Amino acid sequence: MVNWNNLDTLASYQELLKAERVDLKAVMSGENGAERVKRYSVPMAEGMVYNYAAKAVDDAVLEKLGKLAEEAQLAEKFEELYNGAVINTGEKRLVLHHLTRGQLGKTVEADGVDKRAFYVAQQQKIAEFAGKVHAGKITNAAGERFTTVVQIGIGGSDLGPRAIYLALENWARKHDTLKMEAKFISNVDPDDAAAVLNSIDVAHSIFVLVSKSGTTLETLTNESFVKDALKNAGLDASRHMVAVTSETSPLAKSADYLEAFFMDDYIGGRYSSSSAVGGAVLSLAFGPEVFAQFLEGAAEEDKLAMNKDMLQNPAMLDALIGVYERNVLDYPSTAVLPYSQALSRFPAHLQQLDMESNGKSVNRFGERVGYQTGPVIFGEPGTNGQHSFYQLLHQGTAIVPLQFIGYRNSQLDTDVVIQGSTSQQKLCANVAAQIVAFACGKEDENRNKYFEGGRPSSIIIGDQVNPKSVGALLSHFENKVMFQGFVWNVNSFDQEGVQLGKILAKRVLAHETDGALKEYSDLLNI
């Protein structure tokens, strides 16, 4: 039986507050620093490692974090989750995204079916559909093959699938498995849909409409936009569209779609990349085998998250170090910095994943908590970020913890040697250099050139951005966020904070406004 308690009621947390602070600059200098890099490293799936040598922790702090993990029953809570408990208490729902990529525990039955079997069946259905599209068995009315797939969705139906598509597009090109180019329409701004439609050949495009409820206003608006474009081109829209939705949504059995693939209420939008939401567009773009590899990587990483020993559980360890930074060291934000252009939109996905899950002020029982929860998450790829906001990270008045991600090899394997090194070597040299620069700083009599150091970071190192490693990376962060939600005792799986804006926007459109809202509406000519 697990107990859901607030962080500040836990004895181990009070211990942690009293733990002696680590002087990161001191411990990362000299041979001691080298020792830390060797010791403070834990294997992830696909040969990756999570290295936390440059975090402001030592064995004493880690021991207390381990006790906190135990007292907060993190492993047990995860077990409850994957065995089908109602973890999303606000909406009274199970939380089953792990089942889209593997069976971690008991068979989970809901709605009268084995949910793992249900998700596998959807993937199978998608794989068959994608196979027919790629083989030219499903074509447009003129019998011509589809060359482009366009995802229409917003939030979790957009950010994760888009980030993963961009992560693997060039890998797929290199491995001759880019079956169709993918595009994404998300914003209700009409210029978004119009620009995407201008950039494609609609006659050879297949559109994937993604909305769990079938009622997301942005998505339905953009669907209508697309249907107009298809009609104007003299095409039959129903031959160009598929739906990803829940079985109970109005889209599920509509003749407007070539096919419908199902998700359900147990998969939150931001956790839906490994469900049909990511599956349809990614299987069409890369082939179902590539999507299957992505799922394998995620499943392998999920298994590591089951480990009760925090030091052998990279997601749990990352989560607890994050809690230490947020609640003990009082750092309000975290930067995610992948040294890979392929991961250019991965920080935007993590931003949703983390901030929408744990940006909460009330616990699972609706009581206000007396401590900080989720941090602000932002980031851009390195080395670009180095020439942008790193100035503040190095010398600003506030400390921002950093999450680096680096890979030994490029995707396209085209490179150039300048000044005795390849671009890939320069990329890797930069991330290594940054970790040490942030941790150790540099003395200088000129205070303007002085780096105080003591700025914590961790790094995930892998061989290459490929389907399995991207799956593992996604799983790592999903599970990290989940564990942090357990520690903070919040419900990481609802998002009531998005509702008020929707209600007021409807009121504006109905011209039922007064006070400030009316004035703003007038200023914007609505």
Next chain:
Amino acid sequence: MVNWNNLDTLASYQELLKAERVDLKAVMSGENGAERVKRYSVPMAEGMVYNYAAKAVDDAVLEKLGKLAEEAQLAEKFEELYNGAVINTGEKRLVLHHLTRGQLGKTVEADGVDKRAFYVAQQQKIAEFAGKVHAGKITNAAGERFTTVVQIGIGGSDLGPRAIYLALENWARKHDTLKMEAKFISNVDPDDAAAVLNSIDVAHSIFVLVSKSGTTLETLTNESFVKDALKNAGLDASRHMVAVTSETSPLAKSADYLEAFFMDDYIGGRYSSSSAVGGAVLSLAFGPEVFAQFLEGAAEEDKLAMNKDMLQNPAMLDALIGVYERNVLDYPSTAVLPYSQALSRFPAHLQQLDMESNGKSVNRFGERVGYQTGPVIFGEPGTNGQHSFYQLLHQGTAIVPLQFIGYRNSQLDTDVVIQGSTSQQKLCANVAAQIVAFACGKEDENRNKYFEGGRPSSIIIGDQVNPKSVGALLSHFENKVMFQGFVWNVNSFDQEGVQLGKILAKRVLAHETDGALKEYSDLLNI
């Protein structure tokens, strides 16, 4: 004569700390809220307004902010700057980016020339070059026209020009003035250059190499990458490349380039969008007339920044409200939220502009300051962000001040009516709704559905994202950041914080490492 004093030595700042806090929720409710929206609005260039009704200020706070603006001599400092004082004290340089778009004060002479005339001459040279390219007078060796322009640059040579290109690409398409498609190569990650080169027809591409010093490693590496590609395609690289650099750089008079356009040490990278750095790529992409309109918009907004009355000076007012939020209300970050897909990368540019300028811990005299300086800046376009990180903004434990940007009209003017309103109306309704939702919140017995409100925002409202309004928007934020730097008494125009990483990266590449740095290098197989 101006005095450069630390913020915490100013009497008006001490007054400000004692000012009564404004209950934003209370003042924004009912008719009082409507009154605020009408009153707390100041005109910007191009018919735009800066509206700060939903900021946690009132007449009493504003009066104290006005006194602070006077005591800190913001208008006088700006005057010194545009009249050519050595404002960048660390590097002993003038700060002249305003001169790229207008003459605000006296003639500024440096390096023996009138600098305004120098920048105008460069723009003229670019305009002539672009005109010849567009007219087919400058072609590839086969006599064929160039169709694509590729900017090679990083940091300020990338983020601003890229954000502005994306902002205006569809506007230009709609107005039949998209002369060439633009692409950007920035990251030293070899997959960045390789992917861009795979996506274009190099034989019909012209490359703009941007490096002030001519020594930026990432940029020279990517230049080499591009030259290899041109050679492999049997092309003469020197017929495909132009340089934007300083007159003293090794690139200035090289036979490797068709032409060289000049900037100088008085234009910081992040302030260089209106110099030849933005000028070359944007004039080639859109035509020099469009770039001239962009400069006009910026010049018009610059003039507003000269106003000594804070309440009539949108950049100064925005700056001071930001200081109030950072130093009095203690908010560590700010989100920039444009309700326009065209501005999708504008937040990334502002992130550099702001964090690299004011992410400093020492004042202009190299003394550590005892107060917070520049905040973390992040953002994504709405409505996308609403389905992502807005959960935390509405219901998280920490308050994040918000900067909305909204436009009455779309760029492409293609729209669809769903549920009685256009997409553009929905877009505008959402931003209006969000401001009020953040400020006023919503009572609910269920604490999970309760919105405490009191979350401050401002909004810049314009008619449309077009060349003039983008120029004005850029100028607004450049001047805001400048004024904040004056208040914090930091040098906003150097970036010593980026140096240490470069030095250590070189050491890694030379295999001159020990301790932690050697271990990280080994882990990354360098």
